[in-house]
Structure formats: structure tokens, C-alpha cells
Amino acid sequence: MQTELSKQLGVEHALFGFTPFPAVAAAISRAGGFGVLGAVRYTAPDDLKRDLDWVDAHVDGRPYGLDVVMPAKKVEGVTEADVEAMIPEGHRQFVRDTLAEYGVPELAEGDASGWRITGWMEQVARSQLDVAFEYPIRLLANALGSPPADVVERAHAQGALVAALAGSARHARKHQEAGIDIVVAQGYEAGGHTGEIASMVLTPEVVDAVAPLPVLAAGGIGSGQQVAAALALGAQGVWLGSIWLTTTEAELPSPVLVRKLLAAGSGDTVRSRALTGKPARQLRTAWTDVWDDPDGPGALPMPLQGLLVAEAITRIQKYEVDPLLGTPVGQIVGRMTSERSVQAVVDDLTRGFEKAVDRINRIAGRSRQ
Amino acid sequence: MQTELSKQLGVEHALFGFTPFPAVAAAISRAGGFGVLGAVRYTAPDDLKRDLDWVDAHVDGRPYGLDVVMPAKKVEGVTEADVEAMIPEGHRQFVRDTLAEYGVPELAEGDASGWRITGWMEQVARSQLDVAFEYPIRLLANALGSPPADVVERAHAQGALVAALAGSARHARKHQEAGIDIVVAQGYEAGGHTGEIASMVLTPEVVDAVAPLPVLAAGGIGSGQQVAAALALGAQGVWLGSIWLTTTEAELPSPVLVRKLLAAGSGDTVRSRALTGKPARQLRTAWTDVWDDPDGPGALPMPLQGLLVAEAITRIQKYEVDPLLGTPVGQIVGRMTSERSVQAVVDDLTRGFEKAVDRINRIAGRSRQ
Numbered sequence: 001m002q003t004e005l006s007k008q009l010g011v012e013h014a015l016f017g018f019t020p021f022p023a024v025a026a027a028i029s030r031a032g033g034f035g036v037l038g039a040v041r042y043t044a045p046d047d048l049k050r051d052l053d054w055v056d057a058h059v060d061g062r063p064y065g066l067d068v069v070m071p072a073k074k075v076e077g078v079t080e081a082d083v084e085a086m087i088p089e090g091h092r093q094f095v096r097d098t099l100a101e102y103g104v105p106e107l108a109e110g111d112a113s114g115w116r117i118t119g120w121m122e123q124v125a126r127s128q129l130d131v132a133f134e135y136p137i138r139l140l141a142n143a144l145g146s147p148p149a150d151v152v153e154r155a156h157a158q159g160a161l162v163a164a165l166a167g168s169a170r171h172a173r174k175h176q177e178a179g180i181d182i183v184v185a186q187g188y189e190a191g192g193h194t195g196e197i198a199s200m201v202l203t204p205e206v207v208d209a210v211a212p213l214p215v216l217a218a219g220g221i222g223s224g225q226q227v228a229a230a231l232a233l234g235a236q237g238v239w240l241g242s243i244w245l246t247t248t249e250a251e252l253p254s255p256v257l258v259r260k261l262l263a264a265g266s267g268d269t270v271r272s273r274a275l276t277g278k279p280a281r282q283l284r285t286a287w288t289d290v291w292d293d294p295d296g297p298g299a300l301p302m303p304l305q306g307l308l309v310a311e312a313i314t315r316i317q318k319y320e321v322d323p324l325l326g327t328p329v330g331q332i333v334g335r336m337t338s339e340r341s342v343q344a345v346v347d348d349l350t351r352g353f354e355k356a357v358d359r360i361n362r363i364a365g366r367s368r369q
Numbered sequence: 370m371q372t373e374l375s376k377q378l379g380v381e382h383a384l385f386g387f388t389p390f391p392a393v394a395a396a397i398s399r400a401g402g403f404g405v406l407g408a409v410r411y412t413a414p415d416d417l418k419r420d421l422d423w424v425d426a427h428v429d430g431r432p433y434g435l436d437v438v439m440p441a442k443k444v445e446g447v448t449e450a451d452v453e454a455m456i457p458e459g460h461r462q463f464v465r466d467t468l469a470e471y472g473v474p475e476l477a478e479g480d481a482s483g484w485r486i487t488g489w490m491e492q493v494a495r496s497q498l499d500v501a502f503e504y505p506i507r508l509l510a511n512a513l514g515s516p517p518a519d520v521v522e523r524a525h526a527q528g529a530l531v532a533a534l535a536g537s538a539r540h541a542r543k544h545q546e547a548g549i550d551i552v553v554a555q556g557y558e559a560g561g562h563t564g565e566i567a568s569m570v571l572t573p574e575v576v577d578a579v580a581p582l583p584v585l586a587a588g589g590i591g592s593g594q595q596v597a598a599a600l601a602l603g604a605q606g607v608w609l610g611s612i613w614l615t616t617t618e619a620e621l622p623s624p625v626l627v628r629k630l631l632a633a634g635s636g637d638t639v640r641s642r643a644l645t646g647k648p649a650r651q652l653r654t655a656w657t658d659v660w661d662d663p664d665g666p667g668a669l670p671m672p673l674q675g676l677l678v679a680e681a682i683t684r685i686q687k688y689e690v691d692p693l694l695g696t697p698v699g700q701i702v703g704r705m706t707s708e709r710s711v712q713a714v715v716d717d718l719t720r721g722f723e724k725a726v727d728r729i730n731r732i733a734g735r736s737r738q
Contacts, residue, residue, distance in 0.1 A: 003732055014732070168636055188557065189567035197635050198558035198567035200589030200598060201700040205635055220569030229569060229598035231732050232725045266566050266574055267537055294663055331570040356601045357733045363372055363383070363600050364726045 001227070001353055005182065005214040005236040009034060009063055009138055009161070013350055014237030015227070016216055017342075018067055018141070022051040023249040026058035027342035032350075034237075036065040036141055039128045048131050056135055065139030065160070066132045070125035070147050080307065087300065087308050094297050095312050098290050102324055104315050111318070133158055139182075141165070143193070146178035163216070167195025167202070169209035176210045183210050184239045187219030191242040191330035193280045194219065194271060199230065207234035222332035224352015228360070231353075242330040247342045256320040257327060258339070266334030273298075275313070275328070277305030283326035283333070287316065370596070370722055374551065374583040374605040378403060378432055378507055378530070382719055383606030384596070385585055386711075387436055387510070391420040392618040395427035396711035401719075403606075405434040405510055408497045417500050425504055434508030434529070435501045439494035439516050449676065456669065456677050463666050464681050467659050473690050476683065502527050508551075510534070512562070515547035522548075532585070536564025536571070538578035545579045552579050553608045556588030560611040560699035562649045563588065563640060568599065576603035591701035593721015597729065600722075611699040616711045625689040626696060627708070635703030642667075644682070644697065646674030652695035652702070656685065 006014035012032030019025050025035035037055060042048040055064055129151060132140070140147070140155045141163040147155075155162045163182035166172040172183045185206035186192075187199030197205070199219040207215045217230035218239035230238045244250060246261050260283060270284040274291035277299050282288060291299045299305045316324045340348075361367070375383035381401030388394050394404035406424060411417040424433055498520060501509070509516070509524045510532040516524075524531045532551035535541040541552045554575035555561075556568030566574070568588040576584045586599035587608035599607045613619060615630050629652060639653040643660035646668050651657060660668045668674045685693045709717075730736070 001732060002734060169634075187567065187569065189570050195636075197700055198556065198569065198589055200556065200568045200595055201558050201635050201703065204592060204594050205703060220567055223573060225573050225602050226569055228601040228729060232597040232601055232729050233594050234728075265538075266570050267564075331566055334570065334574060354733065357729055357735065359603075360597060360601050360726055360729060361735075363370060364723065365371060366726065366730075 001231075001350060003214070003231070003236040005216075006034075011063060013346065014231070015346065015349060016065075016139075016237055016239045017244055018239060018241040019244045019250070021244070021249065021251050022055045023058075023251070024244045024247055024342055025064060026055045027247075027249050028244070028346070029059040029062040029064045031343045031346035032062075033346055034063060034065065034139065035059070036067050036139060038067045038143075039125075039132070040067075040069045040143070042128060043124060045127045045131045048128055049134075052131065052135050063136075063138040065141060065163075066128075066135075066137050067141040067143060068125045068128055068132075068147075069143045070129075070145075070151065083303055083307050087304050091297055091300060091308055094290075095308060098287070098324075099312055099315065102286065102321055104312070104321050104324070105319050107311070107315055107318065111314075129154070139163055141182075141184065142180075145171075146175045146180060149179065152179045165193075165218070166206060167193075168197060169202075169205045172206045172210050172215075176213055180213075182214050182216060184216045184218050185235070186239075187217070188271070189281070189331040190219030191269070191281050191333075192328040193276070193278050195279075200233070203230060203233040203235055219330060220332055222330075222335045224349045224354070225356045226332070227349055227353045228356035232360075242332055243336065243345055244342065245327065245329060246336045246339050247345060248339050249342050252327070253317045254320045254325065256322055257317075257325055260322075260325065261327070261329065261333060261336055262338065264329075264333045264336075266331045269329060269331055269333060273305060275306065275309065277302035280328055281330055282328045285326040286323040287326060370600075370719060372583070372600070372605040374585075375403075380432060382715065383600070384715065384718060385434075385508075385606055385608045386613055387608060387610040388613045388619070390613070390618065390620050391424045392427075392620070393613045393616055393711055394433060395424045396616075396618050397613070397715070398428040398431040398433045400712045400715035401431075402715055403432060403434065403508065404428070405436050405508060407436045407512075408494075408501070409436075409438045409512070411497060412493060414496045414500045417497055418503075421500065421504050432505075432507040434510060434532075435497075435504075435506050436510040436512060437494045437497055437501075437516075438512045439498075439514075439520065452672055452676050456673050460666055460669060460677055463659075464677060467656075467693075468681055468684065471655065471690055471693055473681070473684050473693070474688050476680070476687065480683075480687070498523070508532055510553065511549075514540075515544045515549060518548065534562075534587070535575060536562075537566060538571075538574045541575045541579050541584075545582055549582075551583050551585060553585045553587050554604070555608075556586070557640070558650070558700040559588030560638070560650050560702075561697040562645070562647050564648075569602070572599060572602040572604050588699060589701055591699075591704045593718045593723070594725045595701075596718055596722045597725035601729070611701055612705065612714055613711065614696065614698060615705045615708050616714060617708050618711050621696070622686045623689045623694065625691055626686075626694055629691075629694065630696070630698060630702060630705055631707065633698075633702045633705075635700045638698060638700055638702060642674060644675065644678065646671035649697055650699055651697045654695040655692040656695060 015033035017028035020038040025037040028035035161181040164175040214236035216239040217235035222243040272288040384402035386397035389407040394406040397404035530550040533544040583605035585608040586604035591612040641657040643657045
């Protein structure tokens with residue numbers, strides 16, 4: 001499964017795997033794909049350094065990348081405390097009431113809220129980049145708009161390609177104008193922040209909009225058939241995130257969450273503002289329901305909502321409060337029915353791709369060579 | 370582009386085209402696809418007879434089909450007047466106020482409201498079937514649940530296959546249990562009534578759920594690349610509706626509407642209950658906005674909403690009231706940028722399919738024979 005982009009990056013398969021877990025990222029690269037470590041959960045540069053050390057030591061010399069969340073617009077001198085002050089008390093009370101209703105215990109003294117908004121702020125992203133550029137990363141992806149011009153320049157100077165996510169052709173063209181190298185076209189069915197245009201429509205539209213820039217298709221891809229479909233739509237590769245959550249290498253915070261993911265069907269996700277303030281696809285839970293309820297207070301805009309709910313999410317995860325416990329995940333969660341190794345997932349994707357190509361050739365009246 | 374199903378039906382391409390316009394249906398069949406005439410707009414059996422006469426005389430002996438809207442559950446003795454009586458006065462006033470706000474003229478005396486709910490009622494669908502079975506239709510599709518058992522039996526006795534639309538694997542299995550022959554898996558991005566699962570995820574899920582029944586992919590398909598993608602996902606053919614709306618053979622009620630369709634992008638549709646009471650994808654207009662507004666009265670459930678707005682829609686269409694004027698259409702409306710003949714659309718689909726197969730073979734490292 002070779003495209004111009006996969007050849008350029010020197011990987012065997014045009015499969016790009018995004019994951020917050022170092023062991024998964026390294027395993028994807030070892031399996032012949034391109035592992036991309038998500039940096040948003042790292043607040044301390046040293047933690048990122050430790051994990052990049054680990055990844056670099058475990059990819060057997062294969063290429064890998066990093067995904068940061070960096071807004072193109074610089075917000076000067078705004079601290080987390082400034083953002084905290086903008087949260088209405090009614091919303092804070094609603095969080096307390098909801099947690100009380102479900103009997104969610106308090107954190108023990110000294111327990112940090114692990115899920116912080118700070119990873120979303122430019123200052124933090126820049127300190128992450130200072131760390132990242134000490135490693136031979138071949139791809140720098142940005143999940144939130146185009147990265148700033150100086151970051152693109154620095155990445156290029158270090159030999160890394162720059163990718164950015166887009167949910168519409170208009171966004172994709174803005175990325176192109178910002179000098180990025182790869183657009184990740186993220187469809188409605190994807191986990192995490194998504195727009196409303198489905199991959200079937202979005203992928204070829206973005207391909208046409210930014211040609212000759214390469215496009216990776218994201219959203220709804222978890223099988224070899226779906227890989228073949230995305231490549232038929234003009235993508236130069238696929239960008240998979242959700243499928244790795246239930247791999248044996250993943251370190252999800254909770255066995256209850258793994259069970260919920262394995263049990264969920266394709267209709268059990270929702271595009272909700274409950275987590276960050278922007279629509280993000282995730283498991284539908286009692287937590288998303290209360291925020292999506294038209295009779296409730298509704299989610300605050302980004303970044304307020306993320307800060308508002310950070311401690312609550314930490315408590316829900318720590319105490320595995322089943323009805324409230326969720327995670328960003330795409331509609332392909334319906335295909336995630338057993339824990340498998342990353343290598344088994346990659347094998348399944350490549351074998352399924354070959355079978356889909358066989359099928360399409362039979363339909364086209366072309367026999368297999 | 371040949372699948373088992375297209376061979377069984379004796380068509381050249383596994384392209385199924387759904388359309389309310391007889392000239393489009395006949396042209397699709399003549400071009401080597403399978404034309405399916407939508408019957409929902411026919412309230413008088415004689416009108417359907419007239420148009421089926423025309424189609425039958427213009428397909429050059431090629432096969433064609435009919436699409437009806439028939440609920441599986443029989444509602445005995447309920448008339449349109451009974452349903453009318455269930456509509457709250459507040460909603461009627463909201464319709465009058467909205468029409469007044471946009472200066473929509475009244476219908477002239479004697480002008481019938483052309484868009485009626487009656488096509489949605491079983492009594493009407495049955496009288497349509499009595500007409501339809503006088504013609505050599507090869508496919509009977511039902512847009513609303515599985516058709517009743519006696520209808521399936523009658524279709525089979527006449528040599529017609531029965532298809533039903535499904536937005537989830539669960540619905541698809543119910544159709545299979547009801548004895549239907551083909552499932553049309555209708556993704557989130559499709560025009561008209563849709564669920565929330567996108568084609569990329571829905572198609573293979575439905576294929577797996579009802580195997581060995583053949584599945585047609587619907588939603589997001591308007592180019593040969595998208596055809597190839599749908600077939601890679603395991604479909605035995607594609608079901609296209611929106612793409613025909615801007616063909617030269619289509620008889621849309623208004624040039625303003627044609628202009629709006631040609632100008633619309635993939636992000637200009639919305640899944641709204643404004644038209645029928647069930648979520649249906651359509652152009653986003655001021656009309657969908659007022660019904661989707663959380664501060665408005667909200668749409669009534671089906672079939673009340675359809676009956677409530679029938680006259681209003683007729684007036685909006687007749688007087689081409691631009692801000693309110695819409696139509697069911699899928700996200701591929703972004704690709705509908707010029708009026709083309711049905712033959713030109715089919716040629717584009719088949720050529721694009723071949724190019725996509727070439728591309729996927731290059732990626733798979735298989736040279737073209």
C-alpha cells in the first residue's frame with residue numbers, strides 16, 4: 001500500500017496512526033505504518049521528553065511523528081487563572097450537582113487533575129515543540145487550525161513535514177496558504193473534534209481543493225475496506241485514531257472504559273460540546289446527555305468548557321463512574337469488538353485492503369495479475 | 370461495473386438512480402443504469418399510470434423500478450382529516466406568521482396544494498401498487514421500513530425484487546427478516562430521511578449484518594471515485610438520488626431552486642425535521658432555520674408536520690420565495706455545479722470509477738492489465 005507520501009516518508013503502508021500512547025505509536029511504526037504521538041496530554045516538557053525517548057528507542061529506526069494542539073492566533077499573557085475567572089458560577093454548580101447526583105467521589109488531597117486544558121494553550125505547545133525538535137520527528141501535525149508560520153518554518157528546517165486537520169475544503173485551503181504540507185481531512189464520523197461533512201464527501205472535496213498537496217483521510221476508517229475506500233476517494237493515506245484505543249498496547253485509564261468501547265455500536269457515539277466546548281465525537285454517556293440537554297445550561301465555548309470540566313473528568317475516570325465515563329471515539333467503535341495487538345490491527349488493515357482491491361477489480365472486470 | 374446484482378437485473382452498470390421524474394428514470398435506464406421512479410408525489414393513480422406508461426415507452430426495453438412509501442404497520446380507518454385535527458393551533462399560527470414575515474402570497478382559488486401527505490399513507494401506496502404491478506417493474510423499493518408481507522409476496526410473484534432503506538444494521542436485519550431482497554444502506558450524508566451513521570461506517574456494517582443479501586450504498590455518492598469507494602466497502606451497487614436533481618431531464622418546480630442547488634456547497638445542507646417531522650437532509654434555508662430554532666415551537670412528529678406544512682411548501686415553491694425555498698438533497702450537492710444530461714452524469718460516474726480503480730491498483734502495486 002504505497003503512495004507518493006508513504007514513499008516520501010519511507011514507510012511500508014500509507015497508514016498513519018494517531019495515539020496518545022507511546023507504546024502504540026512505536027508499535028504502529030514498527031508494524032510498517034507511521035506512528036504519531038499526541039502531545040496534548042503532556043503538561044510538563046519532561047514527561048514528553050521521557051516518552052519521546054521511549055518511542056525513539058522502540059521504533060527500530062522507523063519514522064514517527066508528533067501531534068500538538070496549537071492555535072494559529074497568539075493570545076498574549078492569558079493565564080489559566082484568567083480563563084477560570086470567565087466561567088459562570090451557575091455552570092460550576094451544575095458540574096457539582098451532576099457529580100453529586102451520580103455519587104462521584106472527590107479527589108484525594110494531593111491528587112492532581114490529570115486532564116488539563118493547559119495542553120491546549122500555545123505557551124505549552126511551544127515548550128512541547130522545543131522538546132520535540134530534539135528528536136528526528138518526520139511529521140508535525142496540528143489538530144487546531146494551521147500552526148504559526150515560524151513553527152512551520154522550524155519544522156521544515158528540521159526536515160519534518162507539517163500536517164493540519166480540516167473539516168471543510170475552506171479550512172483545507174487556509175492550511176495550504178499557511179504553507180503546510182499535508183491536509184488531514186477529518187470527516188463527521190471521526191472521533192474528537194469534527195465538522196458535519198462525512199468522509200465520503202469531504203475527502204475528494206479536500207483533495208480537489210488543495211491539489212497537489214497530499215491529503216490523508218480521517219474518520220470512519222477501521223478496516224481494510226475502509227482504507228481502500230479512502231484511497232479510492234483520492235487520499236494519499238489514511239489517518240486512524242480510534243481503532244488503537246482497544247489495542248493491547250494502549251493504556252486507557254480504566255477497564256470499565258475498555259469494556260464500554262468493546263460493547264459500543266456505531267450508533268453509540270455523539271458529536272457533543274460536553275468535553276471541550278467544540279463539537280467532538282465521543283461515546284454517548286449520561287455526561288454528554290446532561291450537557292446536550294436543551295433544558296440544561298449547555299456547554300461553554302472553548303476553552304472555558306474544558307477548564308470547567310477538567311477536574312470532573314479526572315474524578316469520573318479515576319473512580320470509573322460507569323454512566324458518566326466516556327472518551328473521544330469515532331463511529332468505527334462498532335468494529336472495535338476485541339482487544340488486539342497493534343500488529344494484528346495493521347495486518348487486518350493490509351489484508352482487508354488487498355481483498356477490497358481484489359473485489360473492486362472483479363467488479364471492474366479486471367482479473368488479478 | 371458489474372456485480373452479481375447488476376447481472377441479475379440485466380443492467381450494464383451497478384448504478385441505481387432514484388428520482389421523482391419519469392424522464393430522469395427512463396434516461397438512467399437507457400444509459401445502462403437502473404432507473405427507479407419515486408411514487409410518493411402521485412396522489413391520483415391515473416397520474417402514476419400516465420407516467421409509468423411514459424417510462425415504459427422510453428426505456429428501450431431496459432429494466433426499471435418503482436419506489437413507494439409504505440409503512441409496515443397498518444393504520445386502519447385514519448383519514449387525512451383525523452390527522453389534521455391533531456395539529457395544535459399554535460403551530461398553524463407559526464406557519465402563517467412565518468409565511469407572512471417573508472411575504473409569501475396565498476394560493477389562487479382552485480390552486481391545489483401539490484405537495485400532499487397522502488402519498489405517505491398506506492391506502493394511497495396500495496392503490497399505487499395496483500397500478501405499478503400492471504407494468505414489468507423489476508424492483509420495488511420502500512423508503513419507510515419494510516413493506517408488508519403481502520406486498521413482498523406480490524412483488525416476488527410478479528418477478529420484482531424488493532428493496533428497503535436502512536440507516537442502521539438493526540434496521541437492515543429487520544428488513545431481512547421481513548423477506549426483502551436488497552438493503553439500501555442510507556448514510557448520514559444522504560438527501561432525504563437519514564440516520565446519523567455515515568456511509569463509510571454504515572455500508573460495511575450493513576453488508577456484514579445481512580450477508581448474503583446484496584446491499585446498495587446510498588449517501589455521499591456523486592462521482593466515480595465515490596462509486597469505487599462504495600463498492601470497496603462491500604456494496605453490490607450504488608443508489609444515487611441527489612445527483613439527478615440538476616440534470617437537464619429533471620423537472621424541478623423552480624429555476625430559483627436549480628440556481629440554489631448549483632450554488633450550494635457540501636456544508637449547505639442540514640438534517641432537519643422541518644419538512645416531514647423526521648430528520649431529513651435538505652438545503653438549509655430560512656424555513657429549516659425557523660423549525661430548528663430551539664426558541665421556536667419545533668417540528669411536529671411525522672405525519673403531522675408534513676400535513677401542517679404541505680400548503681406552505683406549495684406556496685413557497687410556486688412563488689419561488691428564495692430564502693425559504695429548499696429541497697431534500699445530500700451533501701454531494703457541493704459537486705452539482707452545472708446542469709448536465711443524465712447520460713453525461715452516467716458517463717462521468719463510469720469514467721471516474723475506472724480512473725479510481727486504476728489509482729487503487731497503482732497504490733496496491735498491481736499494474737493495469
